Amino acid sequence: MTDIDRLVRPHLAEVRTYGSMDPPEVLARRAGIPTDRIVKLNGNENPYGPSPRAREAVAAVPLHVYPDPLQRSIRESLSEYTEIGPEHLIAGAGADELIDLVFRLFVSPGDRIVDCDPTFAMYAFLARVSDAEIAMVPRDDLFDVDAAAVKHAIDDKTKVIFITSPNNPTGNVTGEREVLELLETGRVVVVDEAYFEFCGRTVAGLVPNHDNLVVLRTLSKWAGIAGLRFGYGIMSSGIARRLMDIKQPYNVNVAAEAAASASLADAPALLANVGKIVAERERLFSALSAMPGVTPTPSHGNFVLCQVAPGTAGEVYEDLAGKGVFVRMFDSPRLADCFRVAVGAPSDSDAFLEALDGLV
Ligand SMILES: Cc1ncc(COP(=O)(O)O)c(C=O)c1O
Incomplete structure (x- = not known):
């Protein structure tokens, strides 16, 4: 057998990889629900899909x-x-x-x-x-x-x-x-x-x-x-x-x-969808602002960063995942108490807000 490790460029032998997302079917299996029932808000994807x-x-x-x-x-x-x-x-x-x-x-x-x-x-x-x-x-x-x-x-x-x-x-x-x-x-x-x-x-x-x-x-x-x-x-x-x-x-x-x-x-039709997402972002932001225990950050993107009580973000993430709602966590120590939620369709926000209510 060749000792492949000796041939690998030294800086790549133990490189810390990119924390990427699992695909919907894997997330669904983890939550124990059908793929079409998960609420995937971890990748800033467009809920309206392509043209x-x-x-x-x-x-x-x-x-x-x-x-x-x-x-x-x-x-x-x-x-x-x-x-x-x-x-x-x-x-x-x-x-x-x-x-x-x-x-x-x-x-x-x-x-x-x-x-x-x-x-x-x-x-x-x-x-x-x-x-x-x-x-x-x-x-x-x-x-x-x-x-x-x-x-x-x-x-x-x-x-x-x-x-x-x-x-x-x-x-x-x-x-x-x-x-x-x-x-x-x-x-x-x-x-x-x-x-x-x-x-x-x-x-x-x-x-x-x-x-x-x-x-x-x-x-x-x-x-x-x-x-x-x-x-x-x-x-x-x-x-x-x-x-x-x-x-x-x-x-x-x-x-x-x-x-x-x-x-x-x-583009005009797709930008009309962007308009819907921006309007939904503002609705989601207001709802999060009104929820005790969450501090959302104002956003110009199609996502909102949410801060929760110190030490609880991991638990909130897992509990949301258990309910089939997937958000994004981060490595940066400054975001240890945060997760990011993508702005989906109004029904996605509703499902997310309902799942979050009571967890924070
Ligand atoms: C800031 C930023 N740049 C680039 C990308 C990657 O874009 P693409 O899907 O075109 O590779 C992302 C995806 O989330 C992003 O957030």
Whole structure:
């Protein structure tokens, strides 16, 4: 037998992996109820699902032909949606793939990234996989990015600063002023706008004048095609060209591309669903605010962070799961007393609120 462990790159031998979600059937089995009865609010997924036009496009796409490695057609469609030239755009198998590509392009082993805790765990995970150092800069009491502390954390080895806006899981937006301040450091600044459509605030307008800015977006949330994996980035043509050069040639599969294109063409209908989710977010937030024992954080995303009494979050999570309601817990010590609940349809919120009532 080969001693595979000796061949594995040392930093990957015991790497701490990403805490991902189990699929619905596994959650259902755990709760002991049929899959169609679980209330899955742990992945910020879209309760209204994809556009019917996306389903039709996927059904009609020829599956035996490779996708266009240069993504010509979909970059044109994205260009119309974002109102920025196709040379500034690149599509990926989810925004996650684009985060991975940013690491591949800029971060060598021993380099450093700046991450603003608490936030989306993907940046730190990919830093670990890349054997990079992570300067973890705490967000302030309101979970805002502390730009001065971020600048202070930068050293010669620092290549990329990650900002999530709206931030997952806290739901707050980072202002253009802070982003501009960070761009002045000359490091690559990634602003992950996965939840842009739920708040309408973006820094994409800074791209033409800032060649170190990378804005990431996804169709997982507003367009309801998380399962197909489609995200895109907006950036200087220089970075876009280099990312195009190093990506897997056929990174976006034909079904994802067809669904993305149909979704962009049907954006008004999908954005009407976003409107329903935003209205439901406000209703959910009010109901949570009125519930003793829970402190919700105002959110610009399709989720709400909820704080419960010290030491009880794990129990609340398990009790909810036992009732077939699944929310998200976090590793960050600052969120030890918190869970995140996605905004679903009104019936999802009702089921969640009913299950939560009496647990807190
Ligand atoms: C902030 C943030 N960025 C990126 C992603 C991943 O998006 P995608 O599904 O396009 O990979 C998520 C998913 O939850 C997210 O919350």
